[in-house]
Amino acid sequence: MSAYFLAKIHAKLSRMLRESDMEALADADVDSTIRQLQESSYGSFLSGQEVMERVSDQLRRGFIDDVSSLVYGLNGQDRILLLDVLSYYRVENLKTILRVQLHRLPAEDAKKHLFELPWDHVDFAHWLEVPGIEALIKDLPWEDYRTRLDAVHRQVGGKGTVFPYETELDAMYLQRLIHHCQQGKLDVRRVVKNRVLKEMLLWAYRMKGYGYTFPELVNILPDYRPLVPHDEMRHLIEDAEGWHGIARFFDPTLAQEMEKLDDLDLQVVGALFDRQLMQAVEQALIEAPLGMGIVVGYVYRKELELSQAIELVERIRAAQ
Amino acid sequence: MFVTEKMRKVSLFFPSEDMTRFWDKLGRFGSLQPGELRRVEKLQSYLSFLDLGELSGKLREISGFLDVDLTSPIDNTETEALELLDLKARLDELAPAFAEVRGEMRTLRESQRNAERALDRLATHKAHLEMLAPLEVDIGALLHLERFSVMAGTLSKEKLDALDRSLQGVPHALLPYRTDRGWVQLLVICLNKDRAKTEKVLDSALFQHLDLPEDLHGSPHEALKGMEEQRVDLTRRLEELARRGKEIEEWKEEKRAELGDFLKMNASLLGAREGTGQTHAVAVASGWIPARQVEELDRLVKDEPTWVLEGKEVPYKNNRDEDGFTVPSKLRNPSFFRAFEGLVKLYGIPRYGGFDPTIIFSLTFIFMFGMMFGDLGHGAILFMAGLALRFWPRLRESLRRNGTILASVGASAMVFGVLYGSFFGYDNIIPALWFRPMTRINQLLMYAIFIGIGVILVGIFINITVKLMQRRYLEVIFERFGVLGLWFYLGALFMVYLYSKGSAFSIWLVFVLMFLPLLLMPLERPLAKRVKGGKQHASEEGETLLVTVLVTAVDLFETMIVYLSNSISFVRVAAFALNHVALSLAIFQLGAMLRTLPGGGVLYVLTVAGGNLMILLLEGGIVGIQALRLEFYEFFSKFFEAEGTMFQPFQFVFSKKEVDRA
Numbered sequence: 003m004s005a006y007f008l009a010k011i012h013a014k015l016s017r018m019l020r021e022s023d024m025e026a027l028a029d030a031d032v033d034s035t036i037r038q039l040q041e042s043s044y045g046s047f048l049s050g051q052e053v054m055e056r057v058s059d060q061l062r063r064g065f066i067d068d069v070s071s072l073v074y075g076l077n078g079q080d081r082i083l084l085l086d087v088l089s090y091y092r093v094e095n096l097k098t099i100l101r102v103q104l105h106r107l108p109a110e111d112a113k114k115h116l117f118e119l120p121w122d123h124v125d126f127a128h129w130l131e132v133p134g135i136e137a138l139i140k141d142l143p144w145e146d147y148r149t150r151l152d153a154v155h156r157q158v159g160g161k162g163t164v165f166p167y168e169t170e171l172d173a174m175y176l177q178r179l180i181h182h183c184q185q186g187k188l189d190v191r192r193v194v195k196n197r198v199l200k201e202m203l204l205w206a207y208r209m210k211g212y213g214y215t216f217p218e219l220v221n222i223l224p225d226y227r228p229l230v231p232h233d234e235m236r237h238l239i240e241d242a243e244g245w246h247g248i249a250r251f252f253d254p255t256l257a258q259e260m261e262k263l264d265d266l267d268l269q270v271v272g273a274l275f276d277r278q279l280m281q282a283v284e285q286a287l288i289e290a291p292l293g294m295g296i297v298v299g300y301v302y303r304k305e306l307e308l309s310q311a312i313e314l315v316e317r318i319r320a321a322q
Numbered sequence: 323m324f325v326t327e328k329m330r331k332v333s334l335f336f337p338s339e340d341m342t343r344f345w346d347k348l349g350r351f352g353s354l355q356p357g358e359l360r361r362v363e364k365l366q367s368y369l370s371f372l373d374l375g376e377l378s379g380k381l382r383e384i385s386g387f388l389d390v391d392l393t394s395p396i397d398n399t400e401t402e403a404l405e406l407l408d409l410k411a412r413l414d415e416l417a418p419a420f421a422e423v424r425g426e427m428r429t430l431r432e433s434q435r436n437a438e439r440a441l442d443r444l445a446t447h448k449a450h451l452e453m454l455a456p457l458e459v460d461i462g463a464l465l466h467l468e469r470f471s472v473m474a475g476t477l478s479k480e481k482l483d484a485l486d487r488s489l490q491g492v493p494h495a496l497l498p499y500r501t502d503r504g505w506v507q508l509l510v511i512c513l514n515k516d517r518a519k520t521e522k523v524l525d526s527a528l529f530q531h532l533d534l535p536e537d538l539h540g541s542p543h544e545a546l547k548g549m550e551e552q553r554v555d556l557t558r559r560l561e562e563l564a565r566r567g568k569e570i571e572e573w574k575e576e577k578r579a580e581l582g583d584f585l586k587m588n589a590s591l592l593g594a595r596e597g598t599g600q601t602h603a604v605a606v607a608s609g610w611i612p613a614r615q616v617e618e619l620d621r622l623v624k625d626e627p628t629w630v631l632e633g634k635e636v637p638y639k640n641n642r643d644e645d646g647f648t649v650p651s652k653l654r655n656p657s658f659f660r661a662f663e664g665l666v667k668l669y670g671i672p673r674y675g676g677f678d679p680t681i682i683f684s685l686t687f688i689f690m691f692g693m694m695f696g697d698l699g700h701g702a703i704l705f706m707a708g709l710a711l712r713f714w715p716r717l718r719e720s721l722r723r724n725g726t727i728l729a730s731v732g733a734s735a736m737v738f739g740v741l742y743g744s745f746f747g748y749d750n751i752i753p754a755l756w757f758r759p760m761t762r763i764n765q766l767l768m769y770a771i772f773i774g775i776g777v778i779l780v781g782i783f784i785n786i787t788v789k790l791m792q793r794r795y796l797e798v799i800f801e802r803f804g805v806l807g808l809w810f811y812l813g814a815l816f817m818v819y820l821y822s823k824g825s826a827f828s829i830w831l832v833f834v835l836m837f838l839p840l841l842l843m844p845l846e847r848p849l850a851k852r853v854k855g856g857k858q859h860a861s862e863e864g865e866t867l868l869v870t871v872l873v874t875a876v877d878l879f880e881t882m883i884v885y886l887s888n889s890i891s892f893v894r895v896a897a898f899a900l901n902h903v904a905l906s907l908a909i910f911q912l913g914a915m916l917r918t919l920p921g922g923g924v925l926y927v928l929t930v931a932g933g934n935l936m937i938l939l940l941e942g943g944i945v946g947i948q949a950l951r952l953e954f955y956e957f958f959s960k961f962f963e964a965e966g967t968m969f970q971p972f973q974f975v976f977s978k979k980e981v982d983r984a
Contacts, residue, residue: 153478153504157528166528217519218526220488221481232487 007075008292011300014068015287017042019307027314035318039311057319058312059114065308066091066117069301073121080294083190086178087298091117093171095126096147097164103135104164135159135167150174169222176202177224184228189286189295195229196282197302199251200275202226204268206239216240252278276306325791326651326678326966328613331357331643332633334623338605344629345594345972346403348607349587351622352973353615355650357608359599362645369599369606377406378592380413384420385585388578392589395977401583403591416581423570430567437560444556448549450532453507454542456499462539464509471517473510473524475531482506485527492516492523587974594972610636610650610969638675639792641965649674651966659684661726669954670964677788677961684730686777686957687949692734693773694898694945696759699746700938701735708732731946742899746934747906759899766896774892774956775815778885781960782808788961796853800846802881803960809839811885840881844874888956895952898945905941909933 019027019042027035036057069088076084095116102112109130116126124143132138139155142148150170158166179198183191206219214222216239226235237244245266249257256274263270283299290296332354336344348354360371385392404412454461454474464472477485479501486496493516498508510529512520524531538545599606611619616633623631636649643649651674653663662684672678695701711717711725739745743754759766782803789798799805813835820827909930916925 149504150478150480153480154528157478157530214526215522217488217491217523221484221523221527225484232490 008296010075011072011296012291015296015300015303018303019311024310024314027311028317030318032318035315039315057315061308061311061315062117065304066119068304070120072297072301076297080297083182083186083294084297084301085121086175086182087194087301088119088121089175089178091119092122093175095119096171097168099126099129099138100135100164100167102130103132103138104162146174147171172201172205173222173224180224180226180228187290187293187295189282189290189293190298192282193279193286193295193299193302196251196275196279198229200272200279203238203248204272207245207266207268210239251275253281279303279306323655323681324678325638325788326672326674326676327654327969328638329610329636329649329652329674329969330613330616330633331608331636331649332611332616332619332631333606333608335630335632336605336607336626337628338600338603340626340628341595341598341605342403342405342591344605344607345591345598347622348594348972349403349590349974351619353971354609354611354619355969355971356594356597357610357645358597358647359606359608360597361647365599369601371597371599372406372595374406374592374596377410377413378589378596380417381409381585381589381592384413384416384581385589387420387424388574388581388585390578390582390585392586393975394586395975396583396586397977398583399976401587403587404584406595409588409592412584423573427567427570430563430570434560434563434567437556437563441553441556441560444549444553446533447535448546448553450534451538451542451545451549453500453532454534455546457509458541458543460540461534461542461545462537465534465538469514471512471514471520473521473529473531474534475508475510475524475529477506477508477527477529479504479506481527481529482508485523485529488523488527489520492520494520590972590974609972611971612652612654612969636674641674641676648965648967650969651676651678652969653678653680655680658726661723661730662687664720664723665727665950667968668950669958669962671966671968673963673965675792676963676966677784679784679958679962682780682784683953683957687953688730688734690773690895690949690952691731691945692736692738693770693895694949695731695735695902695942696738696742696899697744697746697902698736698739698752699744700934700942701732701737701739703938704732704942705729705736706732738899744903744906747903747909747930747937749903758903759896760903763896763900766899767893770892770894770896771889773895774889774952777892777952777957778811778888778960779808781957782811785961796846796850800843800849802843802884806839806843807881807885810836810881813839814885840878843878843881891956892952894948898941898948902937902941905937906933909937 023038023042027038030038039057039061073081073084073088098112098115101107102109109127112130113127119126129138129141132141135155136159139148139151142151151167154166154170176198179194183195183198186194202223206223209219209222210216216236219239230238234247238247246261248271249260252260252274256278260271260274279299279302283296283303286293286295286299334344359365359369382392451461453476457464465474482496482498489496489512493513495511496508497511498506500507510520510524540548594607597607611633613635620631623629636643641649651671653666653672655663655678659681663680665687666678666680666683692701705728708725708727708729708731712722712729713725717725740752741754741756743749743752743758745751749758757765785801785803786798786805786808789795789801789804797804801807816835817827817832912933913926913929916922916929919925
């Protein structure tokens with residue numbers, strides 16, 4: 003990783019919207035919100051003339067453009083790590099396409115939900131038009147996706163449900179990150195582990211809410227054992243009060259907040275994981291200022307910033 | 323010619339017992355269109371009508387089963403028309419045999435479907451059982467253990483470890499017995515009481531159960547052997563069923579040949595009988611017949627001493643008879659023009675006593691097509707294609723008629739091709755006897771407008787003449803395309819002529835020639851009211867003066883626009899003539915460009931040939947449509963009242979071969 007690239011990341015981190023910026027935006031009207039967002043890293047994507055409906059799309063484009071500049075600045079294992087982190091968006095695109103294909107939804111409506119991922123060098127939109135899931139799978143340029151989705155298709159094709167495909171894609175994405183948790187340096191491990199645990203646990207609890215038992219979830223989730231032992235995972239998911247055990251993954255202050263919860267609130271737990279992530283990035287800045295942990299942390303912080311900004315814009319729009 | 327044929331409304335009286343013979347004779351005579359006596363209210367209390375629905379249903383059922391098209395021609399002119407009782411007896415005699423064969427067909431088809439389904443299922447079972455081939459155990463016994471459940475199936479290799487973990491709380495055994503690329507085939511064994519729980523977990527791992535028959539026993543090899551025997555049995559059974567099906571089809575073919583004509587003729591007769599009124603002993607039929615064929619019908623009736631014919635002429639003035647039924651229209655044109663009747667009918671059927679424009683339509687259509695598509699070469703191809711269609715043996719009559727149209731327009735295109743000096747788009751091969759379109763564009767445009775003016779004037783004259791014949795005098799004078807319309811149009815043309823010559827003219831002349839007729843036109847409504855002396859139409863009662871004035875003004879403005887646009891519309895005749903030349907030029911340019919490339923000679927020939935083919939098909943089609951459009955919108959709209967219904971006589975249609983033989 004070059005010194006120039008790292009300096010760029012540090013500069014980008016300093017340009018991110020702070021909590022105070024967000025609070026100021028929350029009280030502003032539409033025009034001043036857009037004006038303030040223009041002064042942020044999203045500026046080049048907001049001309050100031052936006053129709054409010056398009057602001058969220060533009061913010062998303064700004065985000066993708068920003069992180070894609072990171073992809074091209076890296077090489078070797080670092081690049082592989084970042085691409086695996088960003089494969090989340092590829093998975094989201096494929097899930098959208100599978101839903102359109104399986105439920106025969108209008109392709110035009112779905113197009114605007116697809117992320118344009120310059121690092122993937124594929125036109126996701128054209129897969130909305132291919133004749134059926136088999137053709138889609140055959141056309142995918144990534145062999146592992148082809149093999150795994152083909153296996154799912156052979157087992158459940160014709161049942162008319164998109165769920166098995168989606169879970170397979172999510173599991174693949176998380177499994178890769180778990181692999182990086184095993185192989186990566188400490189700074190990367192901290193950041194990625196936080197993210198994987200957040201995604202996996204929230205997913206498992208949601209599924210439990212839909213009536214899935216722990217043994218069923220074991221078949222759906224990625225192999226979590228490098229991060230959480232099997233028995234502990236069973237306790238976290240299966241036992242009625244097991245979820246309190248999540249506190250173990252937080253630092254003492256956040257763990258205390260977790261313990262204060264009477265009921266499992268997935269939104270609060272998600273927010274605690276995000277705060278833990280911020281701390282992991284801060285820690286990486288101090289302990290490994292030249293490591294990949296900062297890059298990955300920057301992506302996750304940027305995602306967080308994006309989702310907060312979009313939520314804000316949507317809220318202002320709704321109040322208009 | 324020009325006017326639909328004069329019709330006679332006739333009533334025929336004959337003894338009821340002669341009904342079959344009567345309709346048999348009329349069917350062979352083929353010129354009477356039966357009326358709808360059943361719908362004449364005043365006759366309902368005097369006449370009764372047969373309800374032959376049940377008999378007709380039986381007949382149609384047999385025809386449907388034998389795939390006999392009841393509207394197709396009858397092959398044998400000697401086919402016998404049966405009396406009702408005989409027909410009933412014949413159909414009753416046939417019915418059991420048909421019911422039996424139909425039942426057998428149904429069972430046969432059901433058996434075929436079942437056998438095919440069983441064969442498919444067997445193939446699946448066999449494929450799945452082959453997967454169990456490595457296990458040399460009694461599969462039936464294994465799958466039906468007393469205390470344990472054994473499930474056989476496939477799983478993605480990657481899921482095996484997770485499956486084992488997920489079943490940790492359940493006593494179980496996973497026994498993989500075969501791996502194939504990314505797949506594992508395995509037996510999952512658990513206690514009977516845990517089966518439901520285990521199956522749920524297996525589902526979440528996307529475990530695919532093998533589809534195996536319930537009554538499986540012995541080793542997989544033994545079971546496979548048994549399945550092969552079943553497959554052979556099923557295949558043999560299917561062959562037997564197919565053979566029987568073929569025999570039944572042959573029987574149907576035989577019956578079709580035997581009964582086809584009988585069914586067709588008696589189906590027509592049943593329909594005619596149902597429309598015949600009866601008293602105790604006398605039957606009554608009514609209908610329309612072309613006046614010139616009444617004598618022939620009279621002779622036919624006079625052959626029978628007890629049959630009576632009464633008839634009266636239907637005047638052209640009304641297109642409905644005294645019972646309110648529309649009098650059918652029969653077009654009568656020389657055989658050459660009959661080919662064009664189909665095109666006229668696309669617009670509509672002229673009302674009874676209305677003008678039949680087929681001849682004028684044919685001549686103007688042929689003329690305009692030729693003028694728009696003038697090319698000796700292209701015309702010759704159309705002409706020859708038309709002749710081939712016209713005289714090719716064993717072609718349908720409709721295709722022969724299309725051949726006549728194609729040959730006519732082709733000949734016209736050839737004549738104009740000679741006049742324009744155009745041969746397959748080349749303008750340097752033959753001399754132009756008249757002029758080349760591109761050299762005198764303005765002149766060509768003017769000629770096109772003159773043609774338009776001519777066609778519009780002919781349309782107005784036809785309208786006036788027809789209305790005069792029908793004694794609709796007010797409409798003759800005041801209608802948009804009546805005398806006043808003609809006055810306005812001729813006046814406007816005269817003014818344009820004066821203007822083009824640079825002559826001076828007074829405002830009074832303009833008023834008298836153009837505006838006076840327009841101002842007189844609205845007088846039709848009050849005059850009609852006065853003449854009829856009746857009440858106003860409901861919608862007119864509430865009409866204020868302002869609305870009347872506005873409607874009238876808009877109407878007059880529309881009249882002017884219609885005349886103007888109709889005349890200008892004919893510019894397309896010249897435009898398409900120019901278009902033909904321009905398209906040819908474009909193709910030659912393209913050919914010349916390609917000629918400079920390697921193998922240019924061949925490319926040039928291919929381009930010119932392909933281009934000419936495109937002109938022939940594409941432009942030829944467009945020109946045809948445009949000529950038709952001009953006829954329909956600029957010509958027919960002046961006079962055509964498409965309120966008629968086609969004359970459809972009751973007749974037995976015999977196949978041509980049989981008629982020739984007879």
